[in-house]
Every structure is written in C-alpha cells, then in structure tokens.
Amino acid sequence: MPYIPFTEEQKQSANSVELAEFLRVRGEKLERAGREYKLIYTDIGGKHDSITMSGNRWYDHKNQVGGGSIRFMQYFYGMSFADAVQALLGYTVIPQQHSPPAKETAEKKKEFALPEANHDMHRVYAYLIKQRYIAPNVITHFAKEHTLYEDSEYHNAVFVGIDEKGIPRQASKRSTSTYGNIFRMTVEGSDTRYSFSHFGRSGKLFVFEAPIDMLSFITLHPVNWQEHSYIALNGVYENPLLRALETQESLCQICFCTDNDEGGIDGYERLRDILLEKGYTDIQRCAPEYKDWNEQLKAKNGAEALPALPHFRKNKYYELTESLLELSFIPSGSMSELRKAYRNSEYIFMTELAITGSVFYLQQAGYNSDFSGLCAKLRKEYRAYSDKGRIGQKQRSLRGVFKEAEGDLRQTARTREQSVQTAKLLYKLADLALKVAVEECCSEHELSDDQTEEAEQFLAFG
Numbered sequence: 001m002p003y004i005p006f007t008e009e010q011k012q013s014a015n016s017v018e019l020a021e022f023l024r025v026r027g028e029k030l031e032r033a034g035r036e037y038k039l040i041y042t043d044i045g046g047k048h049d050s051i052t053m054s055g056n057r058w059y060d061h062k063n064q065v066g067g068g069s070i071r072f073m074q075y076f077y078g079m080s081f082a083d084a085v086q087a088l089l090g091y092t093v094i095p096q097q098h099s100p101p102a103k104e105t106a107e108k109k110k111e112f113a114l115p116e117a118n119h120d121m122h123r124v125y126a127y128l129i130k131q132r133y134i135a136p137n138v139i140t141h142f143a144k145e146h147t148l149y150e151d152s153e154y155h156n157a158v159f160v161g162i163d164e165k166g167i168p169r170q171a172s173k174r175s176t177s178t179y180g181n182i183f184r185m186t187v188e189g190s191d192t193r194y195s196f197s198h199f200g201r202s203g204k205l206f207v208f209e210a211p212i213d214m215l216s217f218i219t220l221h222p223v224n225w226q227e228h229s230y231i232a233l234n235g236v237y238e239n240p241l242l243r244a245l246e247t248q249e250s251l252c253q254i255c256f257c258t259d260n261d262e263g264g265i266d267g268y269e270r271l272r273d274i275l276l277e278k279g280y281t282d283i284q285r286c287a288p289e290y291k292d293w294n295e296q297l298k299a300k301n302g303a304e305a306l307p308a309l310p311h312f313r314k315n316k317y318y319e320l321t322e323s324l325l326e327l328s329f330i331p332s333g334s335m336s337e338l339r340k341a342y343r344n345s346e347y348i349f350m351t352e353l354a355i356t357g358s359v360f361y362l363q364q365a366g367y368n369s370d371f372s373g374l375c376a377k378l379r380k381e382y383r384a385y386s387d388k389g390r391i392g393q394k395q396r397s398l399r400g401v402f403k404e405a406e407g408d409l410r411q412t413a414r415t416r417e418q419s420v421q422t423a424k425l426l427y428k429l430a431d432l433a434l435k436v437a438v439e440e441c442c443s444e445h446e447l448s449d450d451q452t453e454e455a456e457q458f459l460a461f462g
Contacts, residue, residue, distance in 0.1 A: 006085055011447055014088035016390045017069045019053045022088070033237070039076075048185050050235070051076075057388045059263050061209070061235045066263065068446050112189030114168055115151040115158055124150040124157045127176035132212055132294055133301045135219040141226075142215075147196060150176075158187075159211040159232070161194035161240065164247050169194040172234050174212065184210070186234060195240035197231040203252045205229040206286070207241060208293070209259055209267070216293040217257055220300065236267025238274055245280075253282040259292040261309035266385035273383070312445055314384040317438045320348065321379050326371040329356045335409045338429075342402050347437035354405075354430035361423035365416045369423075378431060391439040398432040405429050 020037040029040040039051040050061045059066030073084035128134040142148035147160040161170035170190035196211045208214040211232040218225045258264035288296040291306040299305035341350040355374050362369035
C-alpha cells in the first residue's frame with residue numbers, strides 16, 4: 001500500500017469521530033447501557049456484547065483492550081492505519097455519502113433458559129486448572145452448587161447467577177478452547193440484576209469484573225473463604241452489585257477487586273461513587289499487582305503474566321496538577337493575562353492563573369485558603385471515568401466558562417458572597433482548562449501508539 005501523508009489535523013479529526021453514530025451509519029447494532037452504548041455483534045463463536053463505547057472511546061471488556069476511533073477500526077474491522085483514517089474521515093468530511101441507518105424494529109425479549117448441560121465437566125476442569133490455575137476444590141464447590149457447569153453444545157464454561165430463592169436468572173458463557181476464537185458472552189434473556197456469586201455469613205463483599213477473576217482470588221486466598229461474599233459483575237455494571245446489597249442486608253464492607261487497568265480503575269471509582277451516594281462508607285480497593293487476579297495467579301504458578309496497565313489519563317491529570325505553580329494575581333490586570341492564555345491555548349498557564357485568582361477571592365471573603373489546598377481539591381474531585389468527551393466538546397465548555405469569568409472579573413467591587421462566587425467560577429475555569437490540557441496529552445499519546453504500531457507493521461513487511 002502506498003504511503004499516505006495524513007496531516008496531524010486529519011489524524012485528530014479521524015480519532016475524534018463519535019463511534020456510536022458512526023457504527024449506526026455502517027449498520028451495526030447498538031444498545032444503550034446508561035451513558036454508554038454496547039455493540040452487539042455475532043461471529044462464529046456466537047453473539048457478543050462485550051464492547052462498550054462513549055464518544056470516541058471504546059473498551060472490550062472481554063479482551064481487556066480499548067482506545068480511540070482509529071484503533072477501534074483496526075481492532076474490530078481489521079483495517080490498516082491508513083484505511084482506518086480514510087474510513088473515519090469519509091464519515092466526518094462527507095457524511096452525505098452514507099444513508100441513514102434503518103430503523104430498528106423492536107425485538108421481543110427472549111425467555112431465559114440455561115444452556116443444556118454436558119454429562120460431565122472434563123473440559124471445564126481441564127481448562128480452569130491447567131490454563132487458569134484455579135484450585136480444583138474451588139471449582140468443585142461451585143459445581144456442587146450448580147452455578148458452574150459445562151454446556152453440551154460447545155463445552156463452554158457456564159457461570160450461573162441465581163436469585164434469592166436459588167432460581168437461575170442469569171448465565172454467562174466462557175469458551176474453554178485453547179485455540180481459535182476466545183469469547184465470553186451473556187446468555188440471552190438473562191436478568192442482569194443477578195450474576196455469578198457466593199454469599200457467606202460475614203459482612204464483607206469482594207467485587208470482581210469476571211467469574212475467573214473471582215475464582216482466582218479465592219484460590220489465592222483460600223483460608224475460610226466461604227465465610228465471605230463474592231460477586232462477578234460481568235464487566236463493571238452496577239446492577240448485580242446493587243441487587244446483592246439490597247437482598248443481602250448484612251453486607252456493609254465492600255472491597256473492589258476490579259482489574260488493574262484503565263477500565264478496572266474507572267469502574268471501581270464509578271461504582272464507589274454510586275455506593276457513597278447510597279450511604280455506604282466502608283469501601284476499599286483491593287487491586288491485583290498484575291493486570292487482573294488471574295494474571296496474578298498465573299505469576300504465582302510461574303507462568304507468563306500480563307502486567308498492570310497504568311491509567312494514562314488519570315495519571316496525567318495528577319501529574320499536571322502536582323506541577324502547577326502559584327502566580328501573582330492582580331485583579332486589574334489578570335483578566336488580560338487570562339485572555340492571552342486562552343487565545344494562545346496556554347491551558348496550563350490558564351489553570352495556574354485561575355487557581356491563583358480563586359485563592360485570592362476566597363481570602364478576600366475571609367476563607368483560609370491556599371494554592372496547594374485548591375490543587376489537592378482538584379485531584380480529589382477528579383473523575384477520569386466522566387472525563388471522556390472529545391477535545392472539541394471540552395474546548396466549547398471552557399469557552400463558555402471563560403466568557404462568564406470574563407464578564408464577572410469586570411466588577412470593581414464585590415460583596416463577600418460575590419467574592420465566593422468569583423472564586424468558584426475561577427476554580428471551575430481551572431479544572432476545565434486542565435482537562436483540555438490532559439485531553440491534548442491523551443491524543444498525542446494515542447497517536448504515538450498508533451504510529452508506533454503502523455511503523456512496526458511496515459517494518460514487518462519491509
């Protein structure tokens with residue numbers, strides 16, 4: 001394929017395409033899941049719903065990978081970097097070339113039924129013990145509870161979620177094959193308020209993304225494990241967790257054991273915030289040293305294990321916040337400095353000046369506030385899971401608050417209450433400016449990864 005010299009602007013435009021709308025145009029099926037969308041697709045392994053997306057970001061909870069729009073086209077459609085960029089630019093630049101998506105007809109919900117069980121569990125035992133290093137007695141426990149078995153058609157491992165009366169309401173299947181397509185999917189008709197779990201007598205609940213992570217953790221911590229409670233959410237969805245807390249009233253201490261990667265960290269923080277709003281206070285994070293608990297179990301058994309994956313966005317926000325410098329703030333001249341920083345896209349300087357101004361007006365109102373305290377407040381309040389919008393959206397939000405601050409700072413006299421409101425406005429301006437700066441770093445980081453991958457593919461065939 002001839003080299004295509006894409007400009008940086010073209011790459012940025014391609015990588016900022018909103019995936020859900022783009023995929024609808026291509027005829028893909030999506031389902032709403034809170035603020036995100038789930039991509040529903042079928043291949044030779046069956047029906048899948050493990051990929052979620054919001055804006056230009058996506059994540060495959062099955063294979064634990066994700067990224068931006070360009071990487072999605074490479075991952076899902078097998079496109080080259082050049083083809084991916086061209087496909088995305090085609091949608092962005094010439095949307096009239098695409099016909100509107102056909103209106104989806106309402107599908108009648110299929111009645112839930114467990115897959116037919118095999119007469120034995122030889123393949124499931126072999127897979128979980130030899131490939132995943134799960135303790136045989138742990139497998140046997142759940143097999144005897146009839147919440148883990150082997151299906152007869154494909155010999156998948158089936159993990160069953162039961163209700164308060166012990167009636168199966170949900171099931172997820174995981175292939176046991178060591179070659180070919182590996183898949184994980186939820187059985188049609190499942191009630192997503194239930195999932196694979198174990199409830200003991202203590203008040204402690206361990207929360208996992210996947211059943212195999214849960215079994216791995218129990219294998220690693222076997223002492224009196226049945227006294228405690230465990231639940232696998234099949235991702236980071238809150239429905240099974242909230243149902244468990246509603247029906248198991250003794251549960252008061254929640255320990256999140258989600259993966260040590262971007263999806264797991266975001267999932268933990270989002271779920272923690274949901275529980276805090278509901279009045280739960282004893283919430284802990286129990287992160288594996290490796291990417292997930294099964295990888296940690298592999299490492300313990302001398303097998304090659306995937307390392308933990310740092311959360312680039314969150315770490316970058318913290319890094320930039322810790323490097324901010326306090327400036328001088330003079331009300332009569334600082335607006336011109338803010339205006340200059342905004343026009344020149346100097347987002348870090350804008351953040352520093354806005355925080356310094358916020359401190360100034362808080363002190364004017366009689367509060368004992370300082371620069372380091374507001375920087376710490378920014379870090380404490382930052383939520384990476386809700387900071388996934390495109391850079392254009394963030395720049396528009398920043399522009400709106402900047403215009404508001406520009407008008408506010410024209411005041412020459414303020415009451416105490418007005419000083420507090422000005423301080424809050426400047427704090428909000430600082431937060432938005434910093435988020436734009438972080439988004440620029442994330443875009444550069446992602447493009448660098450894509451270009452590295454493109455170069456490696458070129459060298460492989462060169």
